[in-house]
Amino acid sequence: MYPAAFDYSVAESVDHAIDLLQRHEEGAKLLSGGQSLVPLMKLRLVQPTHVIDIGRLGGLSDVREDATAGVVRIGALATHAQVGASTVVREKLPLMTEAAGVIGDAQVRGWGTLGGALAEADPAGDWGPVMQALEGRVECTGPSGIRVVEAASFFVDAYTTVLADDEMITGLQVPVPSKGSAGAYLKMERRAGDFAVASVAVQLELDGAGNCTKAGVALGAAGLTPIKAVAAEEALRGQPVAQETVEAAAERVMEAANPLADVRGSSDYKRAVCGALFWKAVDMALRRHRGETVKGGHVR
Numbered sequence: 001m002y003p004a005a006f007d008y009s010v011a012e013s014v015d016h017a018i019d020l021l022q023r024h025e026e027g028a029k030l031l032s033g034g035q036s037l038v039p040l041m042k043l044r045l046v047q048p049t050h051v052i053d054i055g056r057l058g059g060l061s062d063v064r065e066d067a068t069a070g071v072v073r074i075g076a077l078a079t080h081a082q083v084g085a086s087t088v089v090r091e092k093l094p095l096m097t098e099a100a101g102v103i104g105d106a107q108v109r110g111w112g113t114l115g116g117a118l119a120e121a122d123p124a125g126d127w128g129p130v131m132q133a134l135e136g137r138v139e140c141t142g143p144s145g146i147r148v149v150e151a152a153s154f155f156v157d158a159y160t161t162v163l164a165d166d167e168m169i170t171g172l173q174v175p176v177p178s179k180g181s182a183g184a185y186l187k188m189e190r191r192a193g194d195f196a197v198a199s200v201a202v203q204l205e206l207d208g209a210g211n212c213t214k215a216g217v218a219l220g221a222a223g224l225t226p227i228k229a230v231a232a233e234e235a236l237r238g239q240p241v242a243q244e245t246v247e248a249a250a251e252r253v254m255e256a257a258n259p260l261a262d263v264r265g266s267s268d269y270k271r272a273v274c275g276a277l278f279w280k281a282v283d284m285a286l287r288r289h290r291g292e293t294v295k296g297g298h299v300r
C-alpha cells in the first residue's frame with residue numbers, strides 16, 4: 001500500500017528540525033531510519049501531513065566514550081548495526097552489543113536508529129529494557145535546549161514517551177559499569193527477526209566475595225512500557241548471589257511483569273518467561289564475571 005500524501009522537508013540542522021516541528025505541530029513526524037515510520041505510513045496507521053527527514057544530519061551518529069563523565073555517548077542517529085559493531089560499546093557496554101545483535105534483520109539493523117527505536121517506544125522494543133538496566137539517559141532537545149531524562153522515566157505508555165511535540169532525541173548517555181560488573185540480555189522470540197515474546201536485561205556489579213553491590217534489571221514486552229524491576233534489584237543488592245536470593249528476585253520480576261496476551265502468548269506464559277529469562281540471565285552474568293565466554297541474545 002502507498003502512504004497518504006504528505007509534505008517532505010530535509011532538516012539541515014537540529015535547530016532547523018525543531019523549527020519545522022514547531023511550525024507543523026501535531027501533523028509532523030521526524031524520519032530517521034524509517035524502519036518503523038515507513039511501514040506504519042504504508043499501512044496508513046500513521047498519516048503525518050509533514051515528514052521531516054533528520055536521517056542526513058551530521059554529527060548525530062557518533063559513538064564515543066566520555067571518560068570524564070563516565071559515560072558512553074551515542075548519537076541518536078547511530079544505527080543498531082553501528083552500535084553492534086562499535087569497539088567502545090563492546091568493551092564498555094557489552095550488554096548493548098548483545099542487544100544490537102538480536103534486533104530484526106540485517107536491513108532493520110542497518111537503517112534503524114537508536115533514537116528512532118526509543119522514540120517509537122514499542123512495548124516489545126529491545127533498547128528500552130537495556131537502557132533501563134544500564135541506567136541510561138536520553139537527551140531530548142527542544143526550543144529551549146537539551147533536557148536529560150532517565151530511561152526509567154522516559155516511557156509513559158505504549159508508543160508514547162515524555163518527548164514534547166517540538167522535541168527530538170539527539171543522543172543517549174550510558175554510564176560505564178564498574179570493572180567488577182557483568183550482564184546479559186536475553187530475548188525470547190518465536191522466529192528469527194521477530195519482536196520479543198519477552199526479554200530481560202540484567203547488569204550486576206559484584207565484589208570479590210561474590211556479593212551483589214548493584215543490580216540493574218529491566219523487562220521488555222512485559223507491559224505497555226519497558227519495566228525497570230526495582231524490587232528485584234533491591235532483592236539482589238547487598239546479597240550474595242545464591243539460590244535463595246535469585247529465587248526471591250525472580251519472584252519480584254514476575255510480580256513486576258504485567259504482559260498483555262497476544263499472538264505471542266498468554267499473559268501468564270509471558271510472565272513465566274520473564275522469570276525464566278531472569279534466572280538464565282543472572283546465571284550468564286555470574287559466569288561472565290568468572291571469565292567464561294557465554295553466548296546470550298536469542299532464546300527460541
Ligand SMILES: Cc1cc2nc3c(=O)[nH]c(=O)nc-3n(C[C@H](O)[C@H](O)[C@H](O)COP(=O)(O)OP(=O)(O)OC[C@H]3O[C@@H](n4cnc5c(N)ncnc54)[C@H](O)[C@@H]3O)c2cc1C
Nearest residue numbers: 030032033034035036037104112113115116119125126169
Ligand atoms: C521487520 C522489522 C523487525 C523489527 N524488529 C525489531 C526488534 O526485534 N527489536 C526492536 O527493538 N525493534 C525492531 N524493529 C523496529 C526497528 O528497531 C526500528 O529501527 C526502530 O523502531 C525505529 O528506528 P528508525 O530510525 O527506523 O525510526 P523511524 O522509523 O524513522 O521513526 C520511528 C518513530 O520515531 C520518531 N523518531 C525518529 N527519530 C527520532 C528522534 N531522533 N527523535 C524523536 N523522534 C524520532 C519518528 O517520528 C517515528 O515516530 C523492527 C522493525 C521492522 C520493520
